[in-house]
Amino acid sequence: MSAKTLFEKVWEQHQVVPESADTPAVLYIDLHLVHEVTSPQAFSVLRAQNLKVRRPDRVLATMDHSTPTDPDEVFGRVPIKVESAARQVKELEKNCREFGIELHGLDRDTRGIVHVIGPELGATQPGKTIVCGDSHTATHGAFGALAFGIGTTEVGHVLATQCLLQRRPKTLAIEVTGKLRPGVTAKDLILAIIGEIGVSGGTGYVIEYRGSAIEALSMEERMTVCNMSIEAGARAGMIAPDETTFAYLKGRRFAPQGKAWDEAVARWRELKTDPGAQFDRVVSIDASKLEPMISYGTHPGMVVPISGKVPEVANDPVHAKALNYMGLNGGEPMVGKPIQVVFIGSCTNGRLSDLELAAGVLKGRKVASGVRMLVVPGSQQVKREAERLGLDKIFTEAGAQWRESGCSMCIGMNGDTAARGEYAVSTSNRNFEGRQGAGARTLLASPATAAAAAIAGKIADPRAYLPN
């Protein structure tokens, strides 16, 4: 048998009908994650055509994007402020009830950002095909799943048939050797990768992240890396499952138990890329050379090392437009720039280890006056675990706000936004114009860098603030 990549193995196991010159492959989907924003129109199509959900047992729904993070709104003590968001919540409740889908609803202790709860529940597993009407579905690839975002029409396709029509993408290996230095996180690594290959460098590809630096990452760090594959243009990013993966999954609600667990692990061990398998493209990165990274522009490829300067690019109207939006000048250092908002959260960096990292920096210190800091756990479970460790106290004593889980200021749909002209150091994944509120200026960084900025009141090198 010829040598195969991880991607090829998962793809081939899910072909209901292989692709031909005339038709794309019919690809079977093992797990379909649904949220309130990109699903209503898909359910409407099912209703209009009198169709059922083919496999409700393969669908999980939650609410995260437009939902409030204020406890009173979440638990129904006061109405949800954004009225249209309240309607979406109602609509998803109704759709899940009528079509028999398991919903992790607003007041459930298992609710959270869709890409945080899938792994947390053990529903995300190696070798699965996973889709969601959300581009950061790539996150689940950290487990060796083939996971990618789809549009609402495709959400309807999967609901009705559990399948998608797909052309086989190309493969891109990103080999990361060396060791990340202290204070340099998985977020810095992925920002550096995007800076290297560009925001469309992965278009048409599925990425496999591999090499010693990737193997050394925890599951949560691997999720941070795979999460931002889409920021490099790739629909999916994958990491081969290993002992770290199995240890994370064991005992979780949807993970196989007993004999089935042993069989599953034996199967999952086969999912590595075979020696000699060919990728369409290979990129190598030396992790030991990287510094903490921060974005300066209006897309995630516009990043520099924290000690760097805003690049000077002559005669480039797009670069000039980005700097104009950001209120930055070519040549000015990043460190020392005053900031007004810090956001810790999102499906990129809203997990327990992210909160621990930020709390480690903040412990015994105060958020600078004039800075508003929002800490939003990625899920209710992350919130509970953080509270058990006393992280919430560290945040609130420092002067930060501690919220219920959700996407919050990553996308600003629920009223959690930064104001026009404000600089927000954010652990999320997109620094597009207006992403965190009309006119808001996003600076993407790691939880450590974000926490350091909160204390300093300006962009700061996190390595000066790290606990020993």
Place this chain on the structure above:
Amino acid sequence: MQPIRTIESRTVVIPVTNIDTDQIIPARFLTTTTREGLGKQAFADWRYDANGAVKSDFILNKPEVAGCGVLVAGRNFGCGSSREHAPWALLDFGFRAVISTEIADIFRSNSLKNGLLPIVVDDQTHQWLMNHPGANVKIDLETTTLALPTGATAKFPIEGFARVCLMNGVDELGFLLQQAPAIERYEAARTY
């Protein structure tokens, strides 16, 4: 869906690279539960200022764009979020095709499913289009060519099955539903 064979229209040029779907339709408009009416909010933050006043210097606010059905934009159009609201908004605004040198994967897939043609052309053709806003172009799905008013033509790639669906006004869901026997066999054969 209406069958699409050719589109002939004048172009609008937005000479910006990496136009992401948050620009095409900002997230605050995604709390809708229908597909309709999003054209009003297409490029909202580029069309209106902080007070909601029309920015008259932005191209989509100029009178000459009336009736223009083809949008020409810089490289990597439609990157970012998977929101299908982006093609819905562009279609509702009146666009029927987008031309660039590179179009992001999910946006392209979403566009094809809604009858918005994502047309990728070579640098030279693109440069000509960027330099000639308002040019009358013809897109032919049958021959997969774009014809410029100069008489020059450029081939564009388009996934074959999607093309046939567009030309015949066929919905891909119907095709997938017909695969039910194969799906059943697949499900029965899976042991895990």
